[in-house]
Amino acid sequence: MNNITTPAIKVIKADTSKLKDVDFNNLAFGANFTDHMFECDFKDGEWQTPTIKPYGNLVMSPAAKVLHYGQAVFEGMKAYKDDNGDVHLFRPQQNIERINKSSKRMAIPEFPEEIMMEALKQLVALDKDWVQPGRGNSLYIRPFVISTQVGVSASPSNAYKFMIIMAPVNAYYTGDVRVVIAEEYSRSADGGVGAAKAAGNYGAQFYPTNLAKEQGFDQVIWTDSNEHKYLEEAGTMNVFFRINDTLITAPTSDRILDGVTRKSVLKLAERAGINTEVRKLTVTELVDAAKAGELKEIFGSGTAAVISPVSAFSYKDVVYDIDKQDDSYATKFKNDLMDIQYNVSEDPFSWRVKI
Template sequence: MINTDSTLHIEKVTSTRVGEVDFDNLVFGKTFTDHMFECEYKNGAWQRPTIKPYGPMLVYPGMKVFHYGQAVFEGMKAYKDENDDVFLFRPEQNLERINKSSKRMAIPEFPKEIFLEALNELVRLDKDWIQKGDGNSLYIRPFAIATEVGVSASPSKEYKFMILLSPVQAYYKGFVKVLIAEKYSRSADGGVGAAKAAGNYGAQFYPTSLAQEKGFQQIIWTDSNEHKYLEEAGTMNVFFRINDTLITAPTSDRILDGITRKSILDLAKHNGVNVDVRKLTVSELIAAAEDGSLKEIFGAGTAAVVSFISHFGFKDKIYELKEQSDSFAVMFKKQLNDIQYNISEDPFGWRKKVELF
């Protein structure tokens, strides 16, 4: 439900901080733009949406988000082309997914019309923070948290929906080494693996740190029942190329329905690449690595877009993947980037221009 006063209210900064930023040396997600979006949910309805100067919030230690983890988020990007036009990539999909995540976490869904208007206005206001060029973009972080004060074990009756903007460069540069999980799991049947719930990511940090101690950057997660099936890579969906077939796990209540994943599957079909959406076992992967039919593994997600995997480890053995002259990962990343940066035609209608004036 929306409050009768749903007009977007805008409070602009008196002066911008954009001149203080070293855009050549950004740490991913550490720098935020001049403005942020905020909308509160109270008395059964979303209240007046507001864009305001970025800054701290007043929070109470009894807020339910701190005690019961009612928090969901999204990851999106805005891109600037050589003509200084700005584009979003499939924003309706992000709204659909955060509302799906919210529903799973008993958080009220956010209205589409307010989200899209606020997103356009927020990006328009802070367009000077978006740098042109390969790898540069504006990372967009919508999120919702439970704000009702009280420690009773029940869903909050009050929430805050916000959007933050952060100028970024490429998330991963070069190749990534991954370790196949044998003990820890990202999610379980009937759980919240398909939701972008904050706790999903917090639970990954410890096993990932153990992998990093062994020289790997990320983990390829396996199913929680038998650790038999390959599911996701770190915070990304994962693809495997065996011979000339592209294989990825089907989505489920354990696996996130990634927007980059969907886009790569569409691009694969567009390019005539054979796609097999099915469960892939660890033993199949090892056999393919040993007989030479495993050509590529790569991750797919908003932050990295496509992340090239050069090695994977399993049971104290490391398998190396040779670079392919006809790499699917290279092809898909270029085609995605060309659409995102308005370099090529967009036959899918994914690119949405931000109205700057």
């Protein structure tokens, strides 16, 4: 292997590439990983030498605290290749700030922002051939932090590992989804870690989501844990509701993730002159709007799926179908976002970061 040292990041290049072994037309989401990964350990009270190295397995003690107390956070972001072969990140500073916010909530030391940004740029540049052209194709980027101190005492770790791994992906959802509104289970609670991208938030969703799938639905729209009265998120996404021509989404809080795509949709809606309301929306209001024919759309927003339209929702065993709209906001925002991400249109917000 060739060792190259930069002022900030040590780079160890892989001898050979796995690129030729990947069928890019048949990718399982997040199952095939690029040739390199980023790694940096925290010990003795400080972050050590940041390193890009060949992708490979970790050797870890069975007593590592992450395995016992779930002290782990992560992010999800993407790189896109335009028609000129140039690669761009989409709003990476937002993800950098949010993983540190998540880390703080989970008692994990924050990672230096400037090193994280440089790591992202160098890692994507090194594996840029893994970013496939074409709308819907992208490189999914997963930064994460785990606690690695050996010991099973119930206390914050004094050692951590920050990593970035990357996987080429196709479109996450290819069609509309059907959802059930939660009446018993909750994604998060007041004072909890719902606003953090903590690993345990997602593991706890799997069981109620499986129950929804057994009923023929794809995802759950989560409600508040106190009364199951207010609509909050959809699966692992933020959620929007179009009632007549007003777009409504829940305000962020310590229960609701401050989604990058969510913020981008709100900006695009403002620029398009679409009326938006960031407020609590009750299940009763949603059902009444559906019955009155005023509910035009529901869609989720997130990095993986971008925009995911909802074709029907169920509440108290009653299914409410949602007709497709000729002037669909979901379609408009998805196209607007992807035009910016793939460098097809202007970027009035300076969201693109060219590698």
